[in-house]
Amino acid sequence: AQKITQTQPGMFVQEKEAVTLDCTYDTSDPSYGLFWYKQPSSGEMIFLIYQGSYDQQNATEGRYSLNFQKARKSANLVISASQLGDSAMYFCAMREAWMDSSYKLIFGSGTRLLVRP
Amino acid sequence: DTGVSQNPRHKITKRGQNVTFRCDPISEHNRLYWYRQTLGQGPEFLTYFQNEAQLEKSRLLSDRFSAERPKGSFSTLEIQRTEQGDSAMYLCASSLGAESSTDTQYFGPGTRLTVL
Numbered sequence: 001a002q003k004i005t006q007t008q009p010g011m012f013v014q015e016k017e018a019v020t021l022d023c024t025y026d027t028s029d030p031s032y033g034l035f036w037y038k039q040p041s042s043g044e045m046i047f048l049i050y051q052g053s054y055d056q057q058n059a060t061e062g063r064y065s066l067n068f069q070k071a072r073k074s075a076n077l078v079i080s081a082s083q084l085g086d087s088a089m090y091f092c093a094m095r096e097a098w099m100d101s102s103y104k105l106i107f108g109s110g111t112r113l114l115v116r117p
Numbered sequence: 118d119t120g121v122s123q124n125p126r127h128k129i130t131k132r133g134q135n136v137t138f139r140c141d142p143i144s145e146h147n148r149l150y151w152y153r154q155t156l157g158q159g160p161e162f163l164t165y166f167q168n169e170a171q172l173e174k175s176r177l178l179s180d181r182f183s184a185e186r187p188k189g190s191f192s193t194l195e196i197q198r199t200e201q202g203d204s205a206m207y208l209c210a211s212s213l214g215a216e217s218s219t220d221t222q223y224f225g226p227g228t229r230l231t232v233l
Contacts, residue, residue: 033219037224042226043206043226043227044224044225044226046224047221047222047223047224052219091160103150103165103173103212104162104165104175105150105160105162105222106162107160107161108159109157109158109159110158110159
């Protein structure tokens, strides 16, 4: 079974509007971390935001916020006031079982976001 | 620039040749990771090091692949007898190595391998 599911292969958003990128995950581990990365066409993965499974509040980093719904196992990324430079691939990732010293990230297949002027 | 660096950025090789990639992590980062990303997919974990010790290897890492981090600083990933299926972006990441859940991995620009 897929651990991380991103159901939107591509999304369009108008400049200055907000957009939500979906991510659902599957784990039986009570302790896990969820990450979002941005990958521009240059290829580098840029860390955006992190949410821990025990965090009580939704994470926020500037224009990025994470809508974390633990019971639904979803961790959607919200980008407010979209800019042209936000056009990129966005990946949701999970790390589980770090207590067992497994630190690998499991990635979804990504969502390509295109910001229209 | 104190980010993760990778060399070369691009590599074109013929099937059957050996290739080696290098990754220099962020200084003071104890953990170093290798991932492979094929077109249209998310990165897939290959292996990771805690200092110089290789602690986990994916089953994706066949016998033709070997990774080292001899002094706990830079790392190399070698692919022997390359196959066309090895064509991919090879990403390196590093993290501080903290035991907390917020041990964020920071990625380099990747090495794009094309096997002809």
